[in-house]
Amino acid sequence: xxxxxxxxxxxxxxxxxxxxxxxxxxxxxxxxxxxxxxxxxxxxxxxxxxxxxxxxxxxxxxxxxxxxxxxxxxxxxxxxxxxxxxxxxxxxxxxxxxxxxxxxxxxxxxxxxxxxxxxxxxxxxxxxxxxxxxxxxxxxxxxxxxxxxxxxxxxxxxxxxxxxxxxxxxxxxxxxxxxxxxxxxxxxxxxxxxxxxxxxxxxxxxxxxxxxxxxxxxxxxxxxxxxxxxxxxxxxxxxxxxxxxxxxxxxxxxxxxxxxxxxxxxxxxxxxxxxxxxxxxxxxxxxxxxxxxxxxxxxxxxxxxxxxxxxxxxxxxxxxxxxxxxxxxxxxx
Amino acid sequence: xxxxxxxxxxxxxxxxxxxxxxxxxxxxxxxxxxxxxxxxxxxxxxxxxxxxxxxxxxxxxxxxxxxxxxxxxxxxxxxxxxxxxxxxxxxxxxxxxxxxxxxxxxxxxxxxxxxxxxxxxxxxxxxxxxxxxxxxxxxxxxxxxxxxxxxxxxxxxxxxxxxxxxxxxxxxxxxxxxxxxxxxxxxxxxxxxxxxxxxxxxxxxxxxxxxxxxxxxxxxxxxxxxxxxxxxxxxxxxxxxxxxxxxxxxxxxxxxxxxxxxxxxxxxxxxxxxxxxxxxxxxxxxxxxxxxxxxxxxxxxxxxxxxxxxxxxxxxxxxxxxxxxxxxxxxx
Numbered sequence: 001x002x003x004x005x006x007x008x009x010x011x012x013x014x015x016x017x018x019x020x021x022x023x024x025x026x027x028x029x030x031x032x033x034x035x036x037x038x039x040x041x042x043x044x045x046x047x048x049x050x051x052x053x054x055x056x057x058x059x060x061x062x063x064x065x066x067x068x069x070x071x072x073x074x075x076x077x078x079x080x081x082x083x084x085x086x087x088x089x090x091x092x093x094x095x096x097x098x099x100x101x102x103x104x105x106x107x108x109x110x111x112x113x114x115x116x117x118x119x120x121x122x123x124x125x126x127x128x129x130x131x132x133x134x135x136x137x138x139x140x141x142x143x144x145x146x147x148x149x150x151x152x153x154x155x156x157x158x159x160x161x162x163x164x165x166x167x168x169x170x171x172x173x174x175x176x177x178x179x180x181x182x183x184x185x186x187x188x189x190x191x192x193x194x195x196x197x198x199x200x201x202x203x204x205x206x207x208x209x210x211x212x213x214x215x216x217x218x219x220x221x222x223x224x225x226x227x228x229x230x231x232x233x234x235x236x237x238x239x240x241x242x243x244x245x246x247x248x249x250x251x252x253x254x255x256x257x258x259x260x261x262x263x264x265x266x267x268x269x270x271x272x273x274x275x276x277x278x279x280x281x282x283x284x285x286x287x288x289x290x291x292x293x294x295x296x297x298x299x300x301x302x303x304x305x306x307x308x309x310x311x312x313x314x315x316x317x318x319x320x321x322x323x324x325x326x327x328x329x330x331x332x333x
Numbered sequence: 334x335x336x337x338x339x340x341x342x343x344x345x346x347x348x349x350x351x352x353x354x355x356x357x358x359x360x361x362x363x364x365x366x367x368x369x370x371x372x373x374x375x376x377x378x379x380x381x382x383x384x385x386x387x388x389x390x391x392x393x394x395x396x397x398x399x400x401x402x403x404x405x406x407x408x409x410x411x412x413x414x415x416x417x418x419x420x421x422x423x424x425x426x427x428x429x430x431x432x433x434x435x436x437x438x439x440x441x442x443x444x445x446x447x448x449x450x451x452x453x454x455x456x457x458x459x460x461x462x463x464x465x466x467x468x469x470x471x472x473x474x475x476x477x478x479x480x481x482x483x484x485x486x487x488x489x490x491x492x493x494x495x496x497x498x499x500x501x502x503x504x505x506x507x508x509x510x511x512x513x514x515x516x517x518x519x520x521x522x523x524x525x526x527x528x529x530x531x532x533x534x535x536x537x538x539x540x541x542x543x544x545x546x547x548x549x550x551x552x553x554x555x556x557x558x559x560x561x562x563x564x565x566x567x568x569x570x571x572x573x574x575x576x577x578x579x580x581x582x583x584x585x586x587x588x589x590x591x592x593x594x595x596x597x598x599x600x601x602x603x604x605x606x607x608x609x610x611x612x613x614x615x616x617x618x619x620x621x622x623x624x625x626x627x628x629x630x631x632x633x634x635x636x637x638x639x640x641x642x643x644x645x646x647x648x649x650x651x652x653x654x655x656x657x658x659x660x661x662x663x664x665x
Contacts, residue, residue, distance in 0.1 A: 013547070016535045020544040021562045021574060027545060029536035059525070060532035195615060197558045198548055285619060299618070 004157040006044055007100035007127070008054040008079075009093050009120055010037055010062040011112035014135045017293075018198040024260030028134040030060045033111050036132060036146040037066040040109055043150020045077045047330070048158060053103060055096035056081040058088065062111075090119045097123030106157025107316065109149055114140045114221070114291035118185050121171065121313040128156055128166050128314040136200070136259065136292070139186045139219040140169065144318060152318040155325045165321040170213040170241065170275070171312035174288060175305040176296065184290035185313075187212050187222040188306045191294060194285045199293040202258045204265055208286075210244040211279055211306045215272075220256045221292050228253035229270050241273035241308045278307035343397065343561030346554065348621045351612070354396060354553050355627065358388035358609045359634045361412045364421060365584075367638050368411070368428060368442075372588045377428050379441045384412035386583035389608035390515050391416035393556025394483060394576075397564045403451045403469035403482040405462035408443045409515075409582070410455025413485055419447045421637065425645035433648035437659050460490040463499025463512075470508035470573070481509045481567040489520025491534045500575070504541035507572035511563045514577040515550065521586045522594045538575040550578025551608045554615070 015028030044052060054063040067079055082099045086092060093112075097120045100108055105127050110120050113135010120129065130153040131141030155161050172184045192206040201207065201222070210222050217227030226242040229251070247268035256262050273279070281304040288296040288304060298304065325331065344350070365385040372381050384391070387409075395416035398404065406413040414424055419435060427434030427445050434440070435447050446454035453469060456462050466484030473480035490496065491514060503510045514534040518525055531537065538545025548559040556578055563574040581603040585592045592600075616622040 012532050016533055016545065016547040016577075018546050018548070018559050018562060020535075020546045021559070021566060021576075027536060027539050029539070030532045031530075031536075061526075194619065195554045197552065197555045198546075199555075 003051045004049060004159075005051045005053060005100075005103055005105045006049050006153050006157045007096070007103075007105040007108040008037060008040065008052060008063060009096050009108060009110045009112075009116070010055065011093060011110075011116040011134070012057050012060045012062060014112040014116050017136060017200050019136045019200050019202055019258045019261075022202050022261070023258035025136045025258065030062060033134055034062050034065045036111060036134070037062055038070060039146030040132075040150035040153075041066060041070060041075070041077060041079070042073065043147040044154045045073075045075055047151050047154035047160075049154040050077050052077055052079040053082050053100060053105065054079060055092060056084065056086050057092065058086045090115070093119045094123040097121075097127075101125040101127050106159070107153040109153050110141065112141065113138050114186050115293050117141055117313075118183070118291045121169075121185055122183065124313055126314060128316050130156075130316045130318065139214075139216070139221060139223050140291075140315075142318075148318060148322070152316055152321045155321055155330065156316050160328065160330055161321045161324045165317050165324055166314045167317055168310065169312035169315050171309050172211055172213050172241070173307045173309050174290065174296070175307070176288075176298070177303050178305070181296060182290055183309075185213060186291050189222055189289040189292075190281050190283045190304065191287045191289055192283075193287050193294060194297065196287060196294045196297060199295075200258075201289045201292055201294065202261060204246060204257065204263065207246055208283065209246065209279075209281060211273065211308075212242040212244070213308060213312075215240065215242050220259060222257070224255040224257065225253065225265060225267070226270075228255045229267065242270055243273050243279045244270045273308050275308055275310045278305050280305045343558070343565055346557065348616075350396070351616055351621060352626075352630070354392050354557070355609070355612050355616070356630050356634065357392045357416055358553065358612065359631055360421070360637070361385070361388045361391065361415050362609060363631075363634050363638050364411060364415060364424070367642065369584065369588055371642070377442070378430055379443070380587045381428070381442045382409040382587050383582070383584040384409050386603065386608075387515055387517060387550065387580045388412055389553035389556050390513065390550045390578045390580055391485070393553045394485075394511075394513055394560040394564075396557055397561050398451070398481070398483065400449065400451050401478065401480050403453055403466070403473065403480065405453050405466040405469070405482070405484050406455040407459070407462055407486055407490065408455065408457050409487070410443070410445060410485075414445050414447070414452055414455065417447075417452045418450045419445065419452050422641045422644040423447070425641040426648050429645050429648075430650060431645055431648035432651045433645065437655070438651050439660060460486065460493030460495040462486055462490075463495045466510050466512070467499045467503050467508060470503060470510035471506070473509050474506075479568045481511060481564055483511045483513055483564075485513050485515060487520065488514065488516040488518070488525050488534060489523070489528065491537065492520070492528060496537075500538070500541040500543070500573070503573040504543050507570070509567035509570070510573040511560065511567055512573065512575045513560070514575065515580055516577055517580050517582045519582075519586065519594070522590070524594070533577055535575055535577040541573075543573045543575060545575040545577065547577045547579065550580030551603070551606045551611065553608055553612050
């Protein structure tokens with residue numbers, strides 16, 4: 001039986017889109033990502049991980065830089081790049097996740113925002129994720145200390161903690177003219193903006209409808225809209241999504257649409273969305289934004305369907321995993 | 334057909350504006366391709382550094398500017414001049430060192446300027462534009478008319494000391510300056526992976542207390558959107574920002590450069606993402622224009638370029654006794 005393998009997908013492009021100009025998004029530079037990965041590697045090493053595979057990228061080299069500054073640590077861990085062509089696009093993250101699934105990695109650590117994790121989720125299959133937030137709007141990933149993320153991922157990959165510490169996230173499947181095109185982890189937005197442009201969605205004057213995979217008030221981005229619509233009888237079951245139609249004639253809700261960008265938004269109507277339920281749109285020319293970024297340009301006759309699915313990626317509940325490992329004595333000798 | 338607003342506060346992208354962006358990009362492309370041919374034929378003295386491939390940056394940014402706004406440029410400045418409205422007849426004459434040139438033939442390719450258009454000059458000094466743009470930004474703020482200054486610079490220039498001086502000063506004085514990094518992947522022949530300690534020039538903005546963003550510089554609509562927000566922000570008095578446009582130049586650092594430092598596959602990859610063809614597809618797919626409409630624009634541009642060359646070649650060289658006129662500013 002081969003040694004447990006942990007994958008690392010660190011997106012060098014995350015955390016520098018237009019929301020630094022139009023909102024107050026944090027800049028996550030790649031030197032900081034390198035420092036986080038360095039701490040991740042030390043965490044993995046500490047819990048006995050000896051094999052790490054990572055997504056190669058040709059323009060910065062987060063992993064090689066992180067490794068080069070760990071020479072003084074006499075690492076037993078061996079890290080190697082995945083054998084794949086580097087396109088310099090989001091497809092690299094999906095391909096890396098596919099390869100890690102084929103290699104039967106025990107866990108994948110991601111560095112990025114919702115967008116990065118969306119494309120990783122398209123390839124990772126059932127390999128659990130430890131998503132570290134280095135993006136703009138971060139509903140799916142969380143702000144995690146790299147050391148802790150490394151320890152948790154290592155314990156999961158070695159099978160030291162049970163599957164009860166994993167949670168399966170929902171996803172939203174997007175079909176255009178009946179053909180599955182893409183999927184989102186958090187939100188799908190139908191925008192009147194007819195081009196992808198700078199990708200980000202921050203101006204709701206061009207947004208008509210929003211579909212959410214989850215309703216959570218303590219989030220940022222379009223998902224915050226759903227949280228603001230919670231009432232006393234609704235629950236926040238993770239498998240219940242929401243369909244929101246913007247416009248006059250309903251309620252006005254306050255939502256944090258981007259970092260530091262808090263707006264009152266007119267909501268004409270909303271309804272909860274159960275697993276396997278879908279919503280259909282005939283938006284005319286416009287774009288579909290996935291997890292806050294315009295991705296799909298539509299033609300006048302496009303029919304868009306968004307379906308809430310329960311089969312999203314598995315995500316490690318890091319506090320739960322560490323608590324279980326502690327109770328099992330993994331941190332004592 | 335009108336297209337909805339992009340962002341919250343910038344001019345909507347309607348069909349006429351899209352067609353104007355297309356025509357400007359096509360003008361830059363044809364201007365540069367003709368300049369390349371004429372240089373190879375030995376007609377242009379000195380060097381030329383062609384902007385072909387990077388058109389979306391100059392055009393997407395300058396679409397938000399008026400003659401009252403300022404830009405500073407660099408050695409690869411033809412595109413900025415055209416996008417800012419400098420007369421292409423005078424530009425060609427300047428390339429040829431003729432009297433009718435925008436600088437009376439004494440500047441050449443790397444020093445085209447037209448202060449009446451707010452074009453403060455191409456610049457042969459790498460990193461020479463920052464202090465000029467900051468000075469223009471100070472003027473803009475003193476004038477109090479909502480003017481802005483835009484500083485175009487390359488990835489290599491982002492390693493110069495003037496980068497630090499310029500951005501720091503703009504940062505502490507909160508000047509209305511937008512620093513537009515044209516990251517085409519190479520400082521002359523050296524790849525950014527070697528010459529920069531970070532991957533994105535935008536990362537450096539944080540050190541000067543200004544926002545920094547990265548945008549696809551091959552997509553004129555993305556550049557338009559990002560630059561528009563940065564320029565509106567500057568006009569509102571909210572200070573400077575850094576917009577990094579990831580782009581690519583189709584030709585060498587200078588004409589004659591054999592580009593042995595990059596592969597044919599790399600060039601083909603970027604040619605496949607051509608900014609002009611991208612906008613053309615966008616408009617045709619959405620029936621905002623027909624192929625015939627756009628072909629007619631290309632033809633019109635071709636005629637303008639031919640006319641500019643005819644005009645310039647008919648212009649005399651400056652007389653020897655004028656060698657020192659128009660060179661130094663006379664102070665009262």
